[in-house]
Amino acid sequence: MEVVRLENRPEGAKFEDVRELVSGARGKTVYETGDIDAGIWSAGITVGLIHDIPSCKELCANIERDAVKHIERLSSIVAHKGSATAGREAKL
Structure with a gap:
């Protein structure tokens, strides 16, 4: 917000005015401490793509449910294709 404030001044802002604010040092603090207001x-x-913030337990259950759904769908495709090619063997 400080950068925006400086840029919105009537005289604007030069890079020297915001250099320390955008150098990345403050952003590093955000990732190290989790303080999203630090930079x-x-x-x-x-x-x-984020529509909710589930607990870890809910997230793992959702991932497992989705994985099972996709595995079952892919298995049915492979099984269906397998019946059409019954008796064929791959030669290496």
Whole structure:
């Protein structure tokens, strides 16, 4: 917010005005301490895919449920294709 405040001044801001604020040292503190107000940090575009904040137990259960669903779907595809190619063997 400090950088935005400086940039919004009537006289604007030069790089020298914000150098210490954007050097990365403060951002490193964010990642080391978890204090998101300590500096600039990024979350990336995947932040748009987050729709809830589950507990670790719920997250693991969701991952397991999704994995089982995908494994079952892929197994049915492989089993279905396998019946059409019954009797064939791969030669190496």
